[in-house]
Amino acid sequence: MEPKKLLLLFLFFLFHSACHVILTAAIGVNYGTVADNLPPPSQVATFLKTKTTIDRVKIFDTNPDVLRAFANTGIAVTVTVGNGDFPPLAKLPAAQSWVADNILPFYPRTNINRIAVGNEILATSDKDLIAHLLPAMKALHSALNLANITAIQVSTPHSLGILAPNTGPPSQGQFRTGYDKILEYHRQTKSPFLVNPYPFFGLSPDTLNYATFRPNGGVFDNATGMNYTNMFDAQMDAVFSAMKKVGHEDVDLVVAETGWPSAGDPNQLGVSLENAVSYNGNLIRHVRSGKGTPLMPNRTFETYIFALFNENLKPTLSEQNYGLFKPDLDPVYDVVLCVSDTLRPSFFKNESGPTSGPASGSSASTATGPAAMGPTRDVVAQPPSSTGKRWCVPKPNATEATLQKNIDYVCSSGVDCKPIQNGGLHL
Numbered sequence: 001m002e003p004k005k006l007l008l009l010f011l012f013f014l015f016h017s018a019c020h021v022i023l024t025a026a027i028g029v030n031y032g033t034v035a036d037n038l039p040p041p042s043q044v045a046t047f048l049k050t051k052t053t054i055d056r057v058k059i060f061d062t063n064p065d066v067l068r069a070f071a072n073t074g075i076a077v078t079v080t081v082g083n084g085d086f087p088p089l090a091k092l093p094a095a096q097s098w099v100a101d102n103i104l105p106f107y108p109r110t111n112i113n114r115i116a117v118g119n120e121i122l123a124t125s126d127k128d129l130i131a132h133l134l135p136a137m138k139a140l141h142s143a144l145n146l147a148n149i150t151a152i153q154v155s156t157p158h159s160l161g162i163l164a165p166n167t168g169p170p171s172q173g174q175f176r177t178g179y180d181k182i183l184e185y186h187r188q189t190k191s192p193f194l195v196n197p198y199p200f201f202g203l204s205p206d207t208l209n210y211a212t213f214r215p216n217g218g219v220f221d222n223a224t225g226m227n228y229t230n231m232f233d234a235q236m237d238a239v240f241s242a243m244k245k246v247g248h249e250d251v252d253l254v255v256a257e258t259g260w261p262s263a264g265d266p267n268q269l270g271v272s273l274e275n276a277v278s279y280n281g282n283l284i285r286h287v288r289s290g291k292g293t294p295l296m297p298n299r300t301f302e303t304y305i306f307a308l309f310n311e312n313l314k315p316t317l318s319e320q321n322y323g324l325f326k327p328d329l330d331p332v333y334d335v336v337l338c339v340s341d342t343l344r345p346s347f348f349k350n351e352s353g354p355t356s357g358p359a360s361g362s363s364a365s366t367a368t369g370p371a372a373m374g375p376t377r378d379v380v381a382q383p384p385s386s387t388g389k390r391w392c393v394p395k396p397n398a399t400e401a402t403l404q405k406n407i408d409y410v411c412s413s414g415v416d417c418k419p420i421q422n423g424g425l426h427l
């Protein structure tokens, strides 16, 4: 192989230890289907499995076609019991028949790993739904146990509307009402607390850089002495602070939805392809870095980007454009994972060829946007490249030393490695 090609092979993990974490980090997508032009589920499953590094999806129903499509792919699937469907499941027999109808026919061939009961219920004002939520979660958990299934967790995603209105720093985060019961359930069943943080919804004109992980003045939390460099950390720490106040900071946190629209109405604040690339690209890097947040150092969060596709039947233009992919499976943009991986669209296993342009669907969430602070490393938002180059992914067990040896070999063989070194050219 000629040296130039070899160089490409090694480009993307060069000098950046976070990069090979790519292979193990848990990044998923929300596979929403409010559209009339999406490919059939079987094509989607094959695409995700063979062409991307995405190893988990969350769906907003229990569509049997989708569940069948993901059989034998190993891709983890979170299913959802619709808001209108879960109240009756508060009774055990109903929960058992729901499990018999919606889980048993597909599991374990389809790797269903979690049931989301409703979506963003507790921040609604629907007293009936709220009253039935925890009982339905408990009944479903019992129904699974009775079916001898212990590997499927039962949880429910929350918008940040669960936090009391708060314009203060993350340490001031607290729940609106008694969340200790639901957190106690999570502790007992070893299931995670699911949150949908959307810095996009916490945006103001002067926090765009802070919300999109670009360099910014940051936010100082004078109660903890912590400096926040991005709004995502601030939102997560506000949730963490609220959990801590009710004594349940040990419960796992999963980011069930987060994202940024790549297109919208002309004057809509913060909506652009560049901002979507910056937010999602930096978010993935950040989550995968294993750095955690100021109040949760070194913690990683399973994270589901919203959304897999642009969804053309969503009500507003921006809601239609949250997708990473267009219905024809072309990427809307590259999500850049490593400084040097502008050559490598993060989600693709071995080939680039992304195109630009607006695309995909969304869900609505409200979020309070606690401020956060500090300069952040800029990861350049990249318009998609269209070079169609190929490269390889290191083996999961490859050591840093081995990688470096290979890189050193390539770089000592007459190839110009400057662009991939610190301070080098950002392609």
Ligand SMILES: *[C@@H]1O[C@H](CO)[C@@H](O)[C@H](O)[C@H]1NC(C)=O
Binding pocket: 146, 147, 148
């Ligand atoms: C669950 O496992 C127990 C013990 O192995 C067994 O007696 C029972 O029949 C199983 N129940 C179901 C629904 O498979």
Ligand SMILES: *[C@@H]1O[C@H](CO)[C@@H](O)[C@H](O)[C@H]1NC(C)=O
Binding pocket: 222, 223
């Ligand atoms: C932190 O700052 C707020 C206003 O920004 C102030 O009201 C509060 O007293 C300060 N707390 C401490 C511990 O300094």
Ligand SMILES: *[C@@H]1O[C@H](CO)[C@@H](O)[C@H](O)[C@H]1NC(C)=O
Binding pocket: 220, 225, 226, 227
């Ligand atoms: C946060 O920033 C302030 C002001 O820049 C600085 O004095 C302080 O040491 C920083 N705190 C941490 C924990 O980095």
Ligand SMILES: *[C@@H]1O[C@H](CO)[C@@H](O)[C@H](O)[C@H]1NC(C)=O
Binding pocket: 297, 298
């Ligand atoms: C986080 O990881 C770093 C690097 O491994 C380590 O130095 C630090 O002590 C860890 N912090 C905590 C709170 O575990």
Ligand SMILES: *[C@@H]1O[C@H](CO)[C@@H](O)[C@H](O)[C@H]1NC(C)=O
Binding pocket: 050, 051, 349, 350, 351
């Ligand atoms: C690499 O991409 C080519 C063309 O898209 C595809 O045929 C091949 O199966 C891929 N290989 C892997 C290992 O994903």
Ligand SMILES: *[C@@H]1O[C@H](CO)[C@@H](O)[C@H](O)[C@H]1NC(C)=O
Binding pocket: 395, 397, 398
């Ligand atoms: C890495 O795993 C492969 C099999 O996937 C094995 O052949 C190879 O010896 C392993 N290398 C190391 C350094 O463990």
